[in-house]
Amino acid sequence: MTANDPHYEYCLNKLRINPLFENLDDETLESLMGCLSLKKWNKNSEFFYGDQTFYKFFIIISGRLKMYQIDIENGREFTVFLLTQNDVFDVVSLLDGLKHSMNFETIDDVEVLYAPIDLMRDWIESHPKINKTLLPYLGRCMRMLEVNLTDNVLSDIPTRLAKLILSNVNESSQQLQLINDLSNYEIANMIGSTRAVVNRQIQVFKKAGMLDIHRKSISIKDLKLLLDEVSGKY
Amino acid sequence: MTANDPHYEYCLNKLRINPLFENLDDETLESLMGCLSLKKWNKNSEFFYGDQTFYKFFIIISGRLKMYQIDIENGREFTVFLLTQNDVFDVVSLLDGLKHSMNFETIDDVEVLYAPIDLMRDWIESHPKINKTLLPYLGRCMRMLEVNLTDNVLSDIPTRLAKLILSNVNESSQQLQLINDLSNYEIANMIGSTRAVVNRQIQVFKKAGMLDIHRKSISIKDLKLLLDEVSGKY
DNA sequence: ATAGAAGTGCTACTTAGGTAGCATTTTACT
DNA sequence: AGTAAAATGCTACCTAAGTAGCACTTCTAT
16 A cells, blocks of 8 residues: 555554554554555455465454354354454464465454565564564464363353453453454354353353343443352363 | 583584574574573473463473363363474463463473573574574464364364374374374373273274274274264364 | 282263254344 | 344253273383
């Protein structure tokens, strides 16, 4: 994108507020902007990431999008990452350049900046300063995968659901964010379960006074009770 | 470790054969050696990684070691990574510098080279060439976590067991490596199950003519049958 | 060499959570 | 406005896999 693009300032400002680029000076940001293009997807757009020739690197500047795998045997989906503003993807194929099959679906209208993944890799190599924030970002991704893995293997459904909710509580408002307006089906996909099971458990939490439930809306009624639910479960 | 250390050449050669350091010249390798010390652990040594003040970065030069989490509710373990020669840890706390609670246990006698993790982070920053191999290594770690996660959530026990075996077949010898001499209990920890369940399934695979079983020894009898077992399960 | 521990191979039983089906409500789309 | 689709809240049922227990074998360490 060149400086005379009508969206240039808008996009540059989105990069400026992204913690991943926070310690880059304007000149460096502008060189990055030179690699990037803007794209918008409507809500509920689906696409498949896996054909190496079309690999791009995406920076989400608004909206949410899920990264998921499907089991072709029974059609069940599992949401590996729920990505939002300031997240980037696909990090795995950025790192190793190999084929990475993954499904994506937007949850809101989404705006992304993107660049060919090889170009992005070259840019990173020639701007090692980005490693100062990129490496911790990668660490966070690995940590999320690891926690998710351990929880799915070792914890039961009530614990997994409570943990999912607790990990999305906004510290200042004490209220649920990011996943508060997802359907039971989407919640199930995030904890490796099914719609019916999640609904059954949500009713339990509701009756216990932990949650307030409305259509596509979950809010926290008693945070302490939720914390008790997972307490001791490391 | 300084050049006059009796193990200096031995250790330097171990670094030379490590793909992670393959495109570093000798001068750079020697600067790395300056940060490192050698340590040996006996088989079945256990330790806990989680107190930030003692964080070190380790490079395994011989032997195997498992990285695992414990569920304190029921005592069940889950092996997150089985690390071996040329692997390094802990990558997560190297990247983000935050507390990372993890249990470790050696499976063989293990030799490691180690450095304080902050020192290692500084060394990486001042030798950005390492990123050429480090970033793909990180990508591989994330990929393993991701595949592991998806499999545990979406696949049943027979599929998970068959996949575990297949992912450890040596391409040239067509035989099982790395996990061939583990007990049923250790296998169970790798696929998020229990000893009894794994044994039950191993007997099924044995009766089907897929595997040969002896005490702490699994070998492949019919690779094709094993491939059929997972086929179609993406 | 011997005792205890570790590993294996079973049977029988239990249960968490997945599945199926349906009624009701809300939303989205011509 | 009216119909289809999506989302929810249930009941009833099923099954994969976890648990318990035990006999037997093979290591390991004094």
